[in-house]
Amino acid sequence: MTSMGVREFYAGKKIFITGATGFMGKVLVEKLLRSCPDVETIYILVRRKKGQSPEARLEAFAKCRAFEKLLEQDAKAFRKVRLVPGDILEDNLGIPDIIEQELQKECQIVVNNAACVSFNLPVRKAVQMNTMGTQKVLQLAEKMKKLEVFLHVSTSFCHDYIDVLEEKIYKAKHNPLDIINMLKWMDDDTLAALQPELIKPYPNTYGYTKSLSEDLVSQYSGKFPIALARPSIVIPAYKEPLAGWTDNINGPSGVIYAASRGVLRSMYCKDSTKVDTVPVDFVINALILLACVTACEKPKDVRVCNITQSGVNEISWVKAAEYWPKFLAKYPLSYSLWYPEATAKNYKLEHQIHVFFFHMLPAYFIDLLLYLLGKKTFMVHVYHKMSHGLEVLEYYNTRTWIFKNDYFKSLEHRVSEEENEIFYTDFSKVVVEEFMENYIKGMREFYCKEDPSTLPEARKLHRRLYYLHVFTKYAFYALCIYFLFGLIGKFL
Numbered sequence: 001m002t003s004m005g006v007r008e009f010y011a012g013k014k015i016f017i018t019g020a021t022g023f024m025g026k027v028l029v030e031k032l033l034r035s036c037p038d039v040e041t042i043y044i045l046v047r048r049k050k051g052q053s054p055e056a057r058l059e060a061f062a063k064c065r066a067f068e069k070l071l072e073q074d075a076k077a078f079r080k081v082r083l084v085p086g087d088i089l090e091d092n093l094g095i096p097d098i099i100e101q102e103l104q105k106e107c108q109i110v111v112n113n114a115a116c117v118s119f120n121l122p123v124r125k126a127v128q129m130n131t132m133g134t135q136k137v138l139q140l141a142e143k144m145k146k147l148e149v150f151l152h153v154s155t156s157f158c159h160d161y162i163d164v165l166e167e168k169i170y171k172a173k174h175n176p177l178d179i180i181n182m183l184k185w186m187d188d189d190t191l192a193a194l195q196p197e198l199i200k201p202y203p204n205t206y207g208y209t210k211s212l213s214e215d216l217v218s219q220y221s222g223k224f225p226i227a228l229a230r231p232s233i234v235i236p237a238y239k240e241p242l243a244g245w246t247d248n249i250n251g252p253s254g255v256i257y258a259a260s261r262g263v264l265r266s267m268y269c270k271d272s273t274k275v276d277t278v279p280v281d282f283v284i285n286a287l288i289l290l291a292c293v294t295a296c297e298k299p300k301d302v303r304v305c306n307i308t309q310s311g312v313n314e315i316s317w318v319k320a321a322e323y324w325p326k327f328l329a330k331y332p333l334s335y336s337l338w339y340p341e342a343t344a345k346n347y348k349l350e351h352q353i354h355v356f357f358f359h360m361l362p363a364y365f366i367d368l369l370l371y372l373l374g375k376k377t378f379m380v381h382v383y384h385k386m387s388h389g390l391e392v393l394e395y396y397n398t399r400t401w402i403f404k405n406d407y408f409k410s411l412e413h414r415v416s417e418e419e420n421e422i423f424y425t426d427f428s429k430v431v432v433e434e435f436m437e438n439y440i441k442g443m444r445e446f447y448c449k450e451d452p453s454t455l456p457e458a459r460k461l462h463r464r465l466y467y468l469h470v471f472t473k474y475a476f477y478a479l480c481i482y483f484l485f486g487l488i489g490k491f492l
Contacts, residue, residue, distance in 0.1 A: 006419050009292045011038035014106050018088060018137055019113035020044035021057065023248050024153070024234060026066045027284045028111065030241045033077045034070045035422050036288075041080055043103065045114070047087035047094070054085040065446060066241045088114050088133030093140060104143045109291055112137045113153045115213075117250055119204040119392050123195045124183055126205035127212065131176055134213040138220055149225045149295035151287060152217045156232040156276070156308050156403050157396075158210040161201040164402045167304040169228070172215035174198075179212060203395045221302050227294040231283045231307040232403060236442050238279035238435055244442020245280075252277065255393070256324060257443060258386055259342035260333050262465070266354035267390065269317040269344050269397035276308050276403060278427075279435070283307050285423040289411045305411075308403035312427040317397050318344045323436040331441045332462035334454050338362075339462075339469035359383055 010032065019025045021044070032039055046054040046061075062078050070077050084103075086094035095103070114137075116129040134152065141150050159170050183191070195205070202208040217228060235253065236246035249257040252275065258264035286307045294303050321344050328340055345351035363383035370377045412425050420426075444450050450458070 006289065006292050006415055006423060007036050007038065009296065010036035010288075012040050013108050014041040014043070015039065015109040015111065016043040016045070016084070016103055016107045016140075017111045017113060018045045018133075019115065019153070021046060021061050022113070023246070023250075024231075024280055024283060025113050026061070026064055026247070027237065027241060027245075027280050028113065028287060029081065030066050030070050031281070031284050031288065033080060034073060034241075037074070039080060041082050041106075043082045043084045043099075043107065045084045045086050045088070045093065045095070047085075054083060058083045064247070066245055066247070069241050088136060089128055091136075093136050095140075100140070103140065105145060107144050108146045108148045109151070109295070110137065110141045110144070110147065110149070111151045111153070111287065111291065115153070115210070117206065119206045120388075121205050122188075122192065123198060123205045123208070124188065124191055126209040127179060127183060130206075130209035131212045131216060132180055134216055135176075135180065138217065142220070142223060144224075147224050149227060149291050150217075150220070151227045151229065151291045151294070152213070153287065154214050154228055154230045155207070155210050156230040156306055156401070157207050158214055158230060160203065160207045160395075160401070162401075163399075164404065165230075165306060166404045167230075167306050167407045169214060169218045169302055169304060170211070172211045173202075173208070174212070176212040176216040176219075204392065218302050222300055225294050225298050225303075227290045227303045227305065229283075229287055229290055229305050229307055230403075231286075232276040232278050232309070234280050234283055235277045236279065236439050236446075237281045238430055238438075240281040242442070242446070244438035244440075245446050246442055247447060249443075249447060251393075252320070253443060253447075254389060255342075256440070257447070259324065260328055260336070260340050260440075260443070262336035262338035262340045263359075263382060264342050264386060264390075265358035266351050267317075267321075267342060267344050267397070268348055268351035268394055269346075271318050271344075271346050272400065273317050273397055274314050274400045275317050275320060275397070276310065276401065278307055278309060279430070282425055282427065286408060286411060286425050289415065289423055289425065293411065293414055303407070305408045306403045306405040307408050308405050309427050310403045310405045313430055313432055315432060318346075320436070323433065324440065327437045327440040329459075329462060330437070331444050331455065332458045333444060333448060334450050334458045334461070336461075336465060337366075339465035341469065355387070359387070 015032065017025060017028065020029055029042055029044065032042060046057050048054060049057060084095055084099055092100065112134060114133055116126065138150070141147055156165060159165060199205055199208040214228060217226060220226060233251050235251070236244050246253060255264065255267060286305065290303070290305050321342070345354060360383060363379040366379040367377035408425070412420050415423065445452065
């Protein structure tokens, strides 16, 4: 990079961000406003959602706890945020002409962070959101007269059938333009029938459509500087904007949440399987550095950056699960269906037996009681939803990938020591146990929105559930022994 500093680079810049209202988007906006205080304007694309206008959503966005530290520092920081009403599913992103013209004339940086992280979408919907959405953002970027860099956020699982992923562009299985054109004439039934073969060897439409998007982005190489970021599994914040901050239960967080509620009791994963996770603040710092370096160096090729741990603070799913009960006892949720006691199973049959006895049977039993009491049933629905989620995760928690990330690791050497402290990306400084404690605490406080003042009562409930769980377990064992001896006595 040049001698120009990161904050100096972002001074006076106008940045257009898609996906700004999502988990990573919130942290990106917060970090830019707080750590690059001279940034001029941040345009954020906001769609109408659940009957709520873009204006109302922006107002709610600004009240998110992720911005607490920022607003303490500068109460007027959000004056730099400019609402762009629109939708990635609409033609020209649905952006009003006057704002589109302003973006074409003034915008210097584009961060395409919009995507649907659901693995279960039908291929049509997934292509529309992840691939065609990217196409529309690229078409807008191509018209920007002052564009310095286009940063596309992908995933390290964009080619998840490859065991070793390098920091380079891989050709997609199909030409993305061919797939986009195919959707225009093919009916839903035919497309649904073709989907398994179409996306093969991908296990789901998420990785397939993200690979199409990467290929599409690469086709714009040479038109303007492009950086392509591939974060692995993004998890709650290490320390910024707040330690443990999260607003969702995607990926591992969903497993921890379901287990903490006492609903999930078993999970199938190999002892040897390592999980590559990255706290969201590390991802955002990397994005900010990557955009800066790419804009300054102006490469002709696409700069690819795998934002992954890749062996640093390496941890297995089983080892991660060992931290959970220790910190859940300290920060239990205010209500649980039963005492939380989930275990990782190394063998599929063992897991299936536990699922039958501790997932399925309790779900049907609880719904039967609710039905007899004239109450609304829900547990069987929860059981089926959880089972489907575990099936999707099974592909990922029984395999270990290797992500080459030399370019990512080089970013910290391209900035000053002072800015390395601000835009930190060194995973070796993370204390895993401390992070896991903040992870459990943050899920309770930020996602579940449970006030710390409720902890004493929650801990009492947690202990009561434990005693009830132990009593029930040993009573069950005693009953089994009683019937077993009774059965033996009949044959003697």
